[in-house]
Amino acid sequence: MDFLQKKIINHGTVINDHVLKVDTFLNHGIDPELMKEIGKEFASRYQHEKVTKILTLESSGIAPSLMTALALDCELVFARKRKSLTMVDSLLTSSVHSYTKNQTNDISVSKDLLNSQDRILIIDDFLANGQAAMGLIDLVQQAGAEVAGIGIVIEKSFQPGRKLLEEKGFRIDSLARISSLSNGKVHFLQEEPIVQK
Amino acid sequence: MDFLQKKIINHGTVINDHVLKVDTFLNHGIDPELMKEIGKEFASRYQHEKVTKILTLESSGIAPSLMTALALDCELVFARKRKSLTMVDSLLTSSVHSYTKNQTNDISVSKDLLNSQDRILIIDDFLANGQAAMGLIDLVQQAGAEVAGIGIVIEKSFQPGRKLLEEKGFRIDSLARISSLSNGKVHFLQEEPIVQK
Numbered sequence: 507m508d509f510l511q512k513k514i515i516n517h518g519t520v521i522n523d524h525v526l527k528v529d530t531f532l533n534h535g536i537d538p539e540l541m542k543e544i545g546k547e548f549a550s551r552y553q554h555e556k557v558t559k560i561l562t563l564e565s566s567g568i569a570p571s572l573m574t575a576l577a578l579d580c581e582l583v584f585a586r587k588r589k590s591l592t593m594v595d596s597l598l599t600s601s602v603h604s605y606t607k608n609q610t611n612d613i614s615v616s617k618d619l620l621n622s623q624d625r626i627l628i629i630d631d632f633l634a635n636g637q638a639a640m641g642l643i644d645l646v647q648q649a650g651a652e653v654a655g656i657g658i659v660i661e662k663s664f665q666p667g668r669k670l671l672e673e674k675g676f677r678i679d680s681l682a683r684i685s686s687l688s689n690g691k692v693h694f695l696q697e698e699p700i701v702q703k
Numbered sequence: 704m705d706f707l708q709k710k711i712i713n714h715g716t717v718i719n720d721h722v723l724k725v726d727t728f729l730n731h732g733i734d735p736e737l738m739k740e741i742g743k744e745f746a747s748r749y750q751h752e753k754v755t756k757i758l759t760l761e762s763s764g765i766a767p768s769l770m771t772a773l774a775l776d777c778e779l780v781f782a783r784k785r786k787s788l789t790m791v792d793s794l795l796t797s798s799v800h801s802y803t804k805n806q807t808n809d810i811s812v813s814k815d816l817l818n819s820q821d822r823i824l825i826i827d828d829f830l831a832n833g834q835a836a837m838g839l840i841d842l843v844q845q846a847g848a849e850v851a852g853i854g855i856v857i858e859k860s861f862q863p864g865r866k867l868l869e870e871k872g873f874r875i876d877s878l879a880r881i882s883s884l885s886n887g888k889v890h891f892l893q894e895e896p897i898v899q900k
Contacts, residue, residue: 535816536779538772565761575735582733619732
């Protein structure tokens with residue numbers, strides 16, 4: 507995903523050691539062609555995984571998820587942070603703690619939209635502490651469905667989210683992995699070098 | 704947009720005389736192929752309108768807007784209902800009153816994402832009282848940009864939104880126009896019959 511790394515370097519802004527602003531192309535302004543590429547990439551990684559639905563969280567997860575759902579020819583559901591007027595059905599609800607905001611909020615999905623036959627690809631824009639992903643996993647498991655994997659656009663690899671999810675045995679596909687935001691710069695995680703013998 | 708009318712009839716649920724639930728395909732569960740058709744339709748109507756950006760409101764406006772932006776090859780921005788951690792820039796803000804919830808909330812967009820050269824297509828999932836659309840128009844006008852038109856997926860034509868916007872001179876393109884939800888049924892507005900002479 508060189509194009510994503512390039513976009514982050516050219517258009518992302520490091521706010522501090524923990525916060526990367528990507529609001530010109532991912533979570534406020536959206537670059538449609540980038541979303542299409544992201545969708546293709548997730549789809550190619552999960553094309554043999556019999557995914558029936560993508561589950562994401564409003565709002566920033568919706569665009570990459572929609573392009574992935576189109577490429578995988580599957581359905582899409584977004585969990586809500588606030589209950590809407592028409593959510594009159596039974597709901598599955600989970601609590602998500604935000605360390606940055608230091609508050610815990612419920613996320614919900616209608617019981618009618620997930621079922622025990624589903625094999626779900628969870629997609630989100632960021633992976634940091636893993637709390638949002640854990641909440642989405644909880645919703646999938648409450649429905650008796652299976653998690654095929656977790657697709658992340660940008661992983662802050664210096665935060666504990668990936669470790670938490672890996673320890674629970676989940677597959678994680680992060681398209682960009684950031685090792686550090688120190689000194690106002692984005693550093694990507696280097697892949698293991700291939701040792702020539 | 705026969706396919707949209709069909710989808711509404713087959714998969715929508717009339718909750719009461721004012722509320723139509725479409726959360727299996729539009730604003731909770733999302734039908735990706737339907738979004739693609741909606742995007743194509745808006746794009747065909749605005750292809751000669753020199754649209755530079757689409758502006759929508761999180762969360763339900765994002766999916767139809769993304770497909771329209773792809774089809775028109777333009778950018779996409781969604782206004783936020785809550786300020787995010789990385790919204791450190793100057794913001795344009797407007798107030799939107801919800802009659803159903805009887806509360807007024809701010810919507811915001813970063814000043815950096817709209818500019819006076821922009822010609823904006825506003826897209827939203829529903830048009831009822833027109834308050835959300837008026838808030839989005841206000842953001843566009845604060846930026847000194849121009850409104851090319853307002854694209855609506857489902858218009859509740861028995862509520863005053865369209866009249867309000869038309870009186871202000873805006874072009875409105877609603878893909879499905881509902882004249883009534885009475886007796887638990889969806890009635891679509893009939894087009895003016897063509898008089899054979």
